[in-house]
Structure formats: C-alpha cells, structure tokens
Amino acid sequence: MTKTWSTPPQEALRVGPGFDLAALDASSHPGWEHGRSSAENKLEADGNRLSEVQERLYAHGRTGGSRAVLLVLQGMDTSGKGGIVRHVLGMVDPQGVQLRSFGVPTEKERSQHYLQRIREALPVGGRIGVFDRSHYEDVLVVRVNELVPREVWEPRYDEINAFEREVVDAGTVVVKVMLHVSPEEQKARLRERLERPDKYWKYNPNDVDERARWPAYREAYQAVLDRTSTEHAPWFVVPADSKWYARLAVGALVLDAVESLGLDWPPADFDVEAEKARLDAQPF
Amino acid sequence: MTKTWSTPPQEALRVGPGFDLAALDASSHPGWEHGRSSAENKLEADGNRLSEVQERLYAHGRTGGSRAVLLVLQGMDTSGKGGIVRHVLGMVDPQGVQLRSFGVPTEKERSQHYLQRIREALPVGGRIGVFDRSHYEDVLVVRVNELVPREVWEPRYDEINAFEREVVDAGTVVVKVMLHVSPEEQKARLRERLERPDKYWKYNPNDVDERARWPAYREAYQAVLDRTSTEHAPWFVVPADSKWYARLAVGALVLDAVESLGLDWPPADFDVEAEKARLDAQPF
Numbered sequence: 311m312t313k314t315w316s317t318p319p320q321e322a323l324r325v326g327p328g329f330d331l332a333a334l335d336a337s338s339h340p341g342w343e344h345g346r347s348s349a350e351n352k353l354e355a356d357g358n359r360l361s362e363v364q365e366r367l368y369a370h371g372r373t374g375g376s377r378a379v380l381l382v383l384q385g386m387d388t389s390g391k392g393g394i395v396r397h398v399l400g401m402v403d404p405q406g407v408q409l410r411s412f413g414v415p416t417e418k419e420r421s422q423h424y425l426q427r428i429r430e431a432l433p434v435g436g437r438i439g440v441f442d443r444s445h446y447e448d449v450l451v452v453r454v455n456e457l458v459p460r461e462v463w464e465p466r467y468d469e470i471n472a473f474e475r476e477v478v479d480a481g482t483v484v485v486k487v488m489l490h491v492s493p494e495e496q497k498a499r500l501r502e503r504l505e506r507p508d509k510y511w512k513y514n515p516n517d518v519d520e521r522a523r524w525p526a527y528r529e530a531y532q533a534v535l536d537r538t539s540t541e542h543a544p545w546f547v548v549p550a551d552s553k554w555y556a557r558l559a560v561g562a563l564v565l566d567a568v569e570s571l572g573l574d575w576p577p578a579d580f581d582v583e584a585e586k587a588r589l590d591a592q593p594f
Numbered sequence: 595m596t597k598t599w600s601t602p603p604q605e606a607l608r609v610g611p612g613f614d615l616a617a618l619d620a621s622s623h624p625g626w627e628h629g630r631s632s633a634e635n636k637l638e639a640d641g642n643r644l645s646e647v648q649e650r651l652y653a654h655g656r657t658g659g660s661r662a663v664l665l666v667l668q669g670m671d672t673s674g675k676g677g678i679v680r681h682v683l684g685m686v687d688p689q690g691v692q693l694r695s696f697g698v699p700t701e702k703e704r705s706q707h708y709l710q711r712i713r714e715a716l717p718v719g720g721r722i723g724v725f726d727r728s729h730y731e732d733v734l735v736v737r738v739n740e741l742v743p744r745e746v747w748e749p750r751y752d753e754i755n756a757f758e759r760e761v762v763d764a765g766t767v768v769v770k771v772m773l774h775v776s777p778e779e780q781k782a783r784l785r786e787r788l789e790r791p792d793k794y795w796k797y798n799p800n801d802v803d804e805r806a807r808w809p810a811y812r813e814a815y816q817a818v819l820d821r822t823s824t825e826h827a828p829w830f831v832v833p834a835d836s837k838w839y840a841r842l843a844v845g846a847l848v849l850d851a852v853e854s855l856g857l858d859w860p861p862a863d864f865d866v867e868a869e870k871a872r873l874d875a876q877p878f
Contacts, residue, residue: 369795396687403680405695405726407688442689493878504870510862511653518872578794586788588802594777 313348317341319559323546325539336492337551349558357401363568368406371436373576378433378482385489387517388499398561408433411442424448454526467537474543483567484543489550597632601625603843607830609823620776621835633842641685647852652690655720657860662717662766669773671801672783692717695726708732738810751821758827767851768827773834
C-alpha cells in the first residue's frame with residue numbers, strides 16, 4: 311500500500327505568524343515519516359491522480375472556464391526549481407502547463423511596472439501556470455543588491471498582496487513555494503556543477519557572489535514570508551536538501567490545489583443524441 | 595532486448611515523389627514488424643534517450659546556441675495530435691518544449707500576413723517547438739472551405755517552402771508530420787466522444803461538418819504533400835489508426851531530429867579551477 315503523510319504538507323509547510331526561516335532544518339522532512347522509496351511511490355501515485363484532475367481542469371478551460379492554478383517557485387540557486395518542473399510538472403500533459411521563467415528583466419521590462427511582465431504571464435483558464443522565479447525577485451535580489459532604494463521596494467509587499475488578491479478573485483488558486491536549501495548543501499551542489507562537464511552549463515560565476523550574501527538573502531526571504539503569506543495566497547517553505555522530499559511535497563501541494571477547484575467534466579453544450587444521429591447518417 | 599524497426603521511420607514514412615495518400619492504409623505499421631507491447635517498450639527506451647539529448651539541446655540554448663527542432667503536427671480531427679503531445683513530448687522536460695496550438699485566427703491575426711503568427715511562435719534556441727496545426731491550415735481548411743480565392747492560396751505553397759528554408763537556414767531542424775486516420779476510425783473516435791461524458795469537451799459539432807468534406811481534405815493534403823515535402827523540410831505521413839504506432843513513429847522522428855544536431859555539452863565559459871577555489875574559500 312502507498313504510504314502517506316502523517317501531516318499533509320499544506321498544513322505542515324504553511325507559513326503562519328511567527329514562522330522563523332533560520333530555525334527550519336533544510337534537511338528535515340516535515341509531515342513525512344517514511345523514507346525515500348516510499349516517497350517516490352507516493353509521488354508516482356500523486357502524479358497519476360494529478361494527471362487526471364489536470365485533464366478536467368484543461369477541459370474546463372477549453373469550454374470557456376476561467377479557473378486556473380499558479381505555482382510560484384522561489385529559492386536560492388541550486389535549490390531545485392528546475393528539478394521540480396522536470397519531475398513534478400513533467401508528470402502532467404504539457405498542453406496543460408504554462409511555464410514561465412523570470413530572469414533579469416529586459417530593457418523593455420525595466421521600463422514597465424515590475425508587475426507588468428508578471429500579469430502578462432498569468433495562466434489562462436484551464437492551465438497550471440508555473441513561475442520559475444517571479445515578482446518576488448523584486449523584493450529579493452532587488453533588495454539585497456540595493457538595485458532600487460528602500461522607498462521603492464518597501465511598498466511592494468503591500469502591492470504584491472493586492473495584486474495576488476486580484477489574481478485569486480479572478481479564479482486562480484495561488485500556491486507559493488520557497489525551496490529552502492542549506493548553505494552547505496548549496497556548496498556541494500555548486501561543487502558538483504564544477505566537477506561534471508555535463509553540468510558546466512548550469513554554473514554561473516555570479517552564483518558564488520550571490521552566495522556570499524546568504525545572510526542578507528535569509529533576511530529578505532524572512533521579510534517576504536512575514537509580509538506576504540496571506541490567507542488568499544499563503545507561502546509554503548519546503549526543506550529542499552533532500553530533492554525527493556521537495557518533489558514529493560510540491561507534487562502534493564499542486565495536486566491539492568487542483569483538487570480544491572472541485573471541477574467535474576464540463577457538460578455537453580450540444581444535443582448528444584442529435585449529434586450521434588448526424589454522425590451515423592454520414593456515408594463514411 | 596528492446597525490439598527495433600526493420601526500416602527506420604525517417605525512411606519508411608518520408609514523402610517522396612509519387613507518394614499517394616489515398617493508397618496508404620491508415621491501419622498499417624510501416625517499418626515495424628512487431629506488436630503493440632514491443633512498441634511501448636521501444637517508445638519508453640526512446641523517451642529516455644530523448645530526455646538525455648533534449649537536455650543537451652537545452653544546455654546549448656542556455657549558453658547562447660541557436661539550434662532548435664520544430665515538430666509540425668497536422669491531421670484531421672481525432673487523428674491524435676493531442677495524444678502525441680501528451681505521450682511523446684510528455685517524456686521530456688517541460689522546460690525544453692515550446693508548444694503552440696493554432697486555432698481559427700483571431701481578428702488581429704487575420705489582419706496580419708498568415709505567416710506572422712507562425713514566425714512569432716518559432717522555437718527559440720535550445721527548444722523543441724511543437725505546432726499543433728500550423729501554417730498548413732492556410733492551404734487546408736482555407737482551401738477546402740474557400741475562405742480565400744484560389745489566387746490567394748495558390749502561391750502559398752511556394753511561400754511556405756521559402757519560409758521553411760529560412761527557418762532551416764537559421765539552424766532549426768523541421769519535422770513535418772501528418773497523422774493519417776481513416777474515415778472509419780475517425781467515426782469511431784467521434785462516436786466515443788459522444789458516448790463518454792468525460793469526452794464531451796473534446797467534441798465539436800463542426801467536426802461532423804468538416805468530416806463531410808473528407809474527399810476535399812484528402813485532395814488538399816495530397817497537394818500539400820506534393821508541393822511542400824522538400825529536401826530541407828520533408829513530410830512524414832504516419833498511419834494513425836493505431837495510436838501506439840503513431841506515438842512510436844513520432845517519438846522516433848523527434849529523437850532522430852534532436853540527435854541529428856550532434857550536440858555535445860557546452861564547454862565552460864569560465865575558469866573551472868579558479869571557480870572551485872573561489873567557492874572553497876567561502877566560509878559557509
């Protein structure tokens with residue numbers, strides 16, 4: 311039998327008042343008391359279920375429905391965002407996934423409001439949208455590196471909450487995930503990228519510079535979690551030193567989000583019997 | 595041991611001079627002398643290989659490379675285009691796939707040259723682009739339903755060849771696939787959509803009207819194959835009454851296309867040893 315959670319991740323990992331990022335062990339497995347192979351079995355089972363409910367969501371979108379899911383992925387370099395996309399979102403029909411990676415803004419993007427490129431990438435009805443990095447970079451890398459003065463980034467937390475309120479009111483379930491990797495594990499993963507020629511392409515010398523600012527990033531993440539984990543769009547902090555745990559947890563969070571929509575197959579908007587007769591009447 | 599092709603699909607299914615669509619049995623399995631379960635094993639093996647070479651292609655794109663693959667999928671309703679996306683492209687990392695479905699042009703698209711929306715959707719370097727329907731609709735549905743006069747659609751074959759020449763010259767391997775389903779199998783698949791409430795959403799009454807124009811569509815497809823199966827961007831006609839065969843064949847064609855790029859892992863554009871030293875020197 312497939313083993314399951316002792317506490318579901320939507321409870322065990324949710325950021326509430328008083329959450330302390332520095333106190334969370336990145337190698338822990340909250341809510342999961344079994345090992346890796348049980349987790350892999352559970353993820354496979356969740357993937358099959360996700361594939362089913364995702365098809366219902368897609369059908370809903372194809373028949374004019376506006377409900378959607380948005381997964382926001384944040385985390386330091388090497389925290390495993392790409393692996394989540396590959397191994398979790400890879401379990402569902404590519405037609406149903408709308409993926410967008412946010413890098414350094416282009417010149418055009420810089421000339422616009424920072425939420426403009428985010429708005430343009432929101433999932434359309436019926437899709438699971440995935441943001442690999444997001445508008446949160448505008449209060450993370452931007453704050454840590456002082457790319458704009460405090461009076462510019464400070465109001466953004468409230469703006470982001472208001473923006474996400476709009477998104478949720480329009481029918482999208484927003485799931486925000488921070489993949490939490492320890493500095494030690496990050497160092498080991500960067501080392502691996504430098505040791506394996508098939509991983510060189512993932513390495514960027516700037517990652518080491520950013521790493522030096524770890525304490526400032528932790529502070530900036532803590533501020534994000536304190537100020538933007540709302541009732542309508544909560545944060546989940548996923549310990550990510552064990553990749554298998556992070557994938558299991560994010561898979562469960564996405565599945566829960568799609569299931570929470572409670573969608574059934576859309577009814578026929580045509581006369582089924584009349585269409586059968588029309589089809590049968592054709593000579594071939 | 596995994597069974598394999600007697601003739602590889604890139605030979606067995608390629609459209610050359612004198613190809614006659616009406617003479618091709620949609621339930622045949624050219625080049626494959628084994629059954630369904632051997633085909634499923636082979637597709638899984640091909641999928642693992644595809645996942646590997648696709649990652650090299652993606653790495654190439656991430657380091658500034660411009661090579662790409664474009665899979666163009668055409669076929670009548672129910673021919674299985676969506677299933678190809680789900681089961682074949684679903685085997686690779688969603689980050690590496692750039693999928694675009696072309697429906698009835700929007701008002702804005704209608705005001706532009708018919709190739710404009712196609713150009714905008716071409717895969718960027720490092721991606722496998724997939725067109726679910728394409729610019730070929732502008733010489734298929736448009737021709738069959740006389741949406742524009744002959745003097746407008748007639749020159750399009752040459753325009754399309756010239757356009758695809760540009761795409762290929764820019765570094766993209768173009769694989770054009772027509773999924774060939776028989777009228778009998780199509781009728782059975784439409785019937786199933788009318789019998790299963792979980793499939794109603796896939797049914798469109800217009801499909802039955804289009805079906806009545808089958809002979810005209812066959813003629814229009816024959817013209818496409820006669821006039822646009824070029825050396826640089828050949829067509830492959832895949833018998834699609836057996837879904838397992840169609841998926842096997844398209845999987846093999848896509849794998850061959852990515853492998854034909856002959857890409858290796860990109861070299862480091864930084865000093866590996868210096869970076870190791872920099873990383874090791876950090877206190878955490």
